[in-house]
Amino acid sequence: MKRLxxxxxxxxxxxxWFNVPLLFGMIWSGLLIYxxxxxxxxxxxxxxxxxxxxxxxxxxxxxxxxLAEGMAWHFALMWLLAINGLCYVSYLLLTxxxxxxxxDHRSPREAIEVMLHxxxxxxxxxxxxxxxxxxxxxxxxxxxxxxxxxVTGLAIYKPTQTAWLTSLLGGYEWVRWEHFxxxxxxxxxxxxxxxxxxxxxxxxxxxxxxGYEVVKGEEPGHE
Amino acid sequence: MSKNIxxxxxxxxxxxxxxxxxxxxxxxxxxxxxxxxxxxxAATWIATRGLEDGIQWPLRxxxxxxxxxxxxxxxxxxxxxxxxxxxxxxxxxxGRVGLMxxxxxxxxxxxxTGVADRHIPLSAIRELPMHEMTTEFKCVEGWSxxxxxxxxxxxxxxxxxxxxxxxxxMSTPIDGQDAQGNADRYYVGxxxxxxxxPQTLLCFEMNGQPLTEGHGAPLRLVSTVKYGYKCIKRLSVxxxxxxxxxxxxxxxxxxxxxxx
Numbered sequence: 457m458k459r460l461x462x463x464x465x466x467x468x469x470x471x472x473w474f475n476v477p478l479l480f481g482m483i484w485s486g487l488l489i490y491x492x493x494x495x496x497x498x499x500x501x502x503x504x505x506x507x508x509x510x511x512x513x514x515x516x517x518x519x520x521x522x523l524a525e526g527m528a529w530h531f532a533l534m535w536l537l538a539i540n541g542l543c544y545v546s547y548l549l550l551t552x553x554x555x556x557x558x559x560d561h562r563s564p565r566e567a568i569e570v571m572l573h574x575x576x577x578x579x580x581x582x583x584x585x586x587x588x589x590x591x592x593x594x595x596x597x598x599x600x601x602x603x604x605x606x607v608t609g610l611a612i613y614k615p616t617q618t619a620w621l622t623s624l625l626g627g628y629e630w631v632r633w634e635h636f637x638x639x640x641x642x643x644x645x646x647x648x649x650x651x652x653x654x655x656x657x658x659x660x661x662x663x664x665x666x667g668y669e670v671v672k673g674e675e676p677g678h679e
Numbered sequence: 680m681s682k683n684i685x686x687x688x689x690x691x692x693x694x695x696x697x698x699x700x701x702x703x704x705x706x707x708x709x710x711x712x713x714x715x716x717x718x719x720x721a722a723t724w725i726a727t728r729g730l731e732d733g734i735q736w737p738l739r740x741x742x743x744x745x746x747x748x749x750x751x752x753x754x755x756x757x758x759x760x761x762x763x764x765x766x767x768x769x770x771x772x773x774g775r776v777g778l779m780x781x782x783x784x785x786x787x788x789x790x791x792t793g794v795a796d797r798h799i800p801l802s803a804i805r806e807l808p809m810h811e812m813t814t815e816f817k818c819v820e821g822w823s824x825x826x827x828x829x830x831x832x833x834x835x836x837x838x839x840x841x842x843x844x845x846x847x848x849m850s851t852p853i854d855g856q857d858a859q860g861n862a863d864r865y866y867v868g869x870x871x872x873x874x875x876x877p878q879t880l881l882c883f884e885m886n887g888q889p890l891t892e893g894h895g896a897p898l899r900l901v902s903t904v905k906y907g908y909k910c911i912k913r914l915s916v917x918x919x920x921x922x923x924x925x926x927x928x929x930x931x932x933x934x935x936x937x938x939x
Contacts, residue, residue, distance in 0.1 A: 524734060614753065
């Protein structure tokens with residue numbers, strides 16, 4: 457016996473999907489800005505293992521010599537991303553939906569079990585609600601990262617007006633670095649998220665589109 | 680409607696459940712497609728608009744909107760942090776526009792135009808109270824350097840030699856030319872609150888030395904409430920005006936305000 461279970465409320469779905477092009481636009485315009493002073497790298501001492509970013513990356517994506525354009529888009533889309541994010545967090549708090557997302561004291565251990573299960577190193581996955589422990593940590597983390605991107609962005613955008621904030625975050629130079637790594641963090645989240653969604657399958661993905669999940673099992677009391 | 684079917688009615692047969700989820704999926708994807716078209720259409724529309732000073736006009740409007748938000752919510756006199764002078768480092772010469780003509784630092788004077796019209800010799804500017812600050816110079820490209828500056832407040836200059844105006848336009852020598860004889864001039868516009876900010880200085884010295892030619896000798900502007908592209912070198916003309924002055928980089932797609 458199959459049935460439809462309501463999974464994701466409509467506002468969550470709308471805001472989730474709104475976020476996709478907005479975050480993409482912010483990262484794209486952020487790259488246009490970053491190109492003008494692309495100083496970050498992964499390296500040990502004087503040895504650079506990876507430079508963000510190689511020339512071919514900019515030229516392949518056409519990201520070079522577009523600083524003014526990048527800034528204009530970045531400072532336009534920032535409003536939409538911030539408003540969408542604030543609405544999302546407010547909705548979670550006002551409706552109690554945050555309870556599905558927030559990790560609890562069991563989450564760290566369970567998240568490891570989930571990962572071992574995903575890597576096929578463990579037979580069973582721990583019991584879960586709407587989201588498993590790894591999801592709770594990842595989704596709550598990415599919301600906090602969103603807040604971090606907003607705050608570090610403001611500290612770079614208005615470093616004199618928000619001088620206290622800029623100093624608190626380690627000073628102008630560090631804040632730019634933090635903002636950059638948060639952006640890379642979003643990209644990493646995106647890649648893992650999409651891979652996991654593909655792995656989990658259509659029914660799960662469809663729930664974020666329609667709101668409903670097809671569930672197999674007996675309806676209680678209908679034997 | 681769908682909610683009622685799904686949640687309230689008697690349990691559906693498997694086929695009915697499948698039919699219902701297909702209907703919901705079609706509907707949601709149709710909504711998503713419309714949304715994607717609208718969003719993609721809006722982005723394409725913006726990207727294909729005519730340019731207003733080097734940037735699509737809807738984006739220029741947003742920059743202006745952001746400027747008014749900044750002015751409404753931020754304190755115009757808020758100070759940037761200052762650092763110990765020992766932390767000062769050398770500054771890269773990042774732009775030479777307006778510096779190409781042969782320098783004539785002797786007998787330099789600043790021509791105040793607009794509502795006032797007078798020539799102020801450097802010696803008269805030096806008589807204003809001197810201020811030193813070690814602050815973080817921030818380039819729009821994304822880098823910053825801690826630099827020590829010495830000079831007089833533009834606020835003091837304007838009070839003594841100017842008249843109140845909504846904007847302050849500034850320029851390198853009007854008749855500047857490069858070696859090939861092409862016009863070579865750099866110019867910036869300041870809103871009045873930024874012009875009279877206590878950390879907006881007309882500087883004679885950088886890091887304890889008189890300004891070099893590349894850094895704008897004999898007189899340059901430095902402000903902690905603007906990006907470096909607003910900090911004009913080799914200042915020759917100060918125009919007091921109530922019309923928004925033209926700005927070299929703002930004409931090339933950058934934000935006119937560039938405010939910090």
